[in-house]
Amino acid sequence: MVAVDSDTLTIFRVRGPLELRCQLDSTDGLLMQKAISRTFETLRSEVKSESCVLMLCDSPVIIWPNKGVYEEITPDTPCEDLHQWIQIDEQESSGKRSGKRKGKKGLSANVINLRLMMEVTKPRPLSAPVLRKTIQKSNFLTASLPMDCVVRTSSSDTIKDTCTQLLEALTQQLWEMEKAILQHTRRTTLLVPEPLHFYLPEPIGLVTVVFPAGVSDGDLETQRKELHRQFDLPEDRPYFKRANAYHFPNEPYKDGYLRNPHMILTHPTLENGKVYLVQGIYSYHHYMQDRVDDNGWGCAYRSLQTICSWFQQQGYVERPVPSHKEIQQALVDVGDKQASFVGSRQWIGSIEVQAVLSHLLGITSKIMFVSQGSELASKGRELANHFLTEGTPIMIGGGVLAHTILGVTWSETTGQIRYLILDPHYTGAEDLQVITDKGWCGWKGPDFWDQTAYYNLCLPLRPRIF
Template sequence: MTTCVKISQKITENCKDINSGCKLVFGVQSSTTSYVLGCVSVSEDPVKRLNYVHTLLPGGVQVLGILSADADPVSKHRDVLNCIDQETSRLIITVKKGQTQIDSVHEFSADGDCVQLQWTLEHIDLPSICVVARTRCQISLAFPLPEKGKWQDSLNTAIENIKTGIASQSTMFRLEQANVLLCSSGCYGLPDDSSIHSLVDMVGDENAIQTRRKEKKQVTLLFEVYTDMCNGCSEKVPSCSPVISYKTGPVKVTNLLLNLDTVTLLPTSAHISDVSKGLSVSLQRQLVAMETCISQHSKLKSFVKPKSYHCKPLLSDCVFSVIYPDSFDNKQLELERKQLHECLCFALDRPLFRRVNRFTFPGSHDNTGGYLVNVHEHVPRSKVTGGTMCCVQGSYTYHHYMQDRFDDNKWGCAYRSLQTLVSWFRLQGYNDTEIPSHHTIQQTLVDIGDKEPSFVGSRKWIGSMEVSFVLDTLLGVTSKILSVSSGAEMSSKGRELQSHFQTQGTPIMIGGGVLAHTILGVDYDEVTGNIAFLILDPHYTGAEELKIIVDKGWCGWKGPDFWDQHAHYNMCLPQRPCVI
């Protein structure tokens, strides 16, 4: 039974537009605490919406209740509450209409009673409450193509048979990093009374992501699956007996090889016996999603191959798994992404579920090219007291002098800052444009008529205007130019810079005198006027060593005296395109 509810701060943005009706909330439940991670819009068919949502959620995450602004949510939304698994603590979170303030949290019991619960609104740090388990396997999907009737029915029957096999006691999960086998009846390699911590202790540091300067780790457990898919007969036949199933007669059969790749969130309080159940649920959910993908996008003689992508949007504390046809491009999937945004209550103003938005697991190949990512997350806090800190939203890569075996020392700082800006749009999924080289940047400026042909191959500087021209030409990104007549005026731009990072969230290129830098954030106190700027310095010439970069101040908070008090400065503020 839930005794305490912890609600993600990010959910408050979904409270503003609840004037009538309700939204579903989902999250993770431990033995005593429910962690609410996000919201889902409710369609006319609550059961259909629940089934769809569960195909997006990792195993271990489930719909927990509703979010409502109605005075009597139980009587008004009883049909929705009754659709939610009654084994969970069905929550009723009430809010004030048109506001982001949560009023109360109750638990709706099976007998219809409501019990008020204690709750807190906070940032939920997944690595502190869950272990991430990733399961990968290949499963052969074979189904007949009937001469009469729909092939979708045959597909559904084949998927149900595979789900039955996965749910059976014969399915085994092997922990790749250790000699441990798990199944529904027990664990081989660990005592039966072990906890999830026993598995975590067996994996190495290369499978963990350090989260900033905390001691917490996000650990990914990798599993392979061994199962018997013989139409559920594994429950009745001893595991040592071979089983051959065959049918006679002519029949056309389609055979697809499914690459299942699932995520399961396991509460740190979980018992070892809960692990295989959670992994099994994840696989079954993904099979349903793959069946839907095949049914919607395939033709009788041309079947698509579904592929799984895991995304962790910046606006959410949860990981989502989406299935796309492997052969479809971003344009063809735009409608599906729009449905995802609307279902999960995300605004239609930024890409969150493109392939490039996929989450990078430890040991997996990423698209950062070996550059350092989000260096600012490791720097000490600003010394401004009482200020409002606003920083870049999302990920970028650090570009500086002498990288890529190219000597641009003393002239290429603005080029490097531009590369950091391009990396932000790339990593957020707005485009897949490669990070432009100095030659590409120069050639672009020549092509648009801003520079003479002799500019290509030179060591001439560029400024904020040139940066904005290249962003517009290569990425289709417009920019605002903010100017100050001297560095002494930078302190007066605190409110404008705060607004930029709150609404746009993009890194800023600033050029003045003979130097260019990247601004990643601002900490500004409107009352006292105290201000600090989070600076990423492209003039660094060393190796990709995070400790040196942070300790030596190549990335860090700088006061107003950092700027040349007599130099004119132009700032290039890239604007996010409203695309998904």
């Protein structure tokens, strides 16, 4: 298990394929299992052999951990010093590439990637080749095992220490892959094991689990329940569904949406104040995305999409984030709107957001009514309790504007409050720096709201499901 939130930690991640080649001379289940186990034992031996090579990505550093051979570094090199060897390939304005440089602060700087490889050729005396021909019927199982291990190191750890941990993690993952294959392989059909990383509540941190690829989350319920018991986790949320798999900072999401832009913000300081934030991952949805020109009318749709993304990425639902037309059709289907509403540019509000969440996702929501914006300053306790117990984004609509509330800082003693706002009215590119510097995602005071306008808040409730 790996915790990733400390500035003094470096996370080493080693990835690479190991080829599984297993000849099955019998269809007897027990004999098949023994043959597969022998093949895995061979792979574990390879990891412990002198042929095992670890290559630091984007770097000239190469390590033979079982030989004690280190190119460019020494066994006693501190782990954190490896950052200076990593090449950052960026096209500068002059067209030149940048050279060595230290990583940036934050988690992205603390993740060091290595490539697992095996030397194919070995020095040995030359000999004449020998050919032998054998004719027999047999089945041959082949698979490329996607090894993916992470280990945590502290600033005092050396490269030699880290290599020892990495080899232990690789060996352990091969045991887990063997177990997964033996449980799910039938005759000549082999389900490739799939390592996934999950970030669990502190102090547990990051853990790696092996699931068989192609087996649904539902069919893995028994294994997921066992993991909940192993880590003493409640069975009221799906921690180990694939949608919850951890994405490392250097791996952008393929859909292009920003995730959790609020994470780089500094929390405001209030006297005796506490911070209450959205729990989990969401996508930032705003005007002009998805080739839809909704500038001036689609803010509530975008806030709803952000909320839907939260439920999808926490593993509560599998349905993709709905489009504007799908949202409109849902309101027609529940009888809230006429058929002509589909394809229109009409606004929606908190009540419609509640109806769509119920109809498309089966999610229940509470509605908080505020007769005028000045009253929102007195809602600190209710909002803090929502983020503490439910942890979902809140949609707030008032007048002609809709926003998403991602958290509050609230002082029980003074009543002071600040709101973490995600603004769907943004029309620019997915530029995190611009979005946070310009306040499209930022902390706002009570004067952010129209003091005389009424507001409705849609507070989605998190399902208590496994």
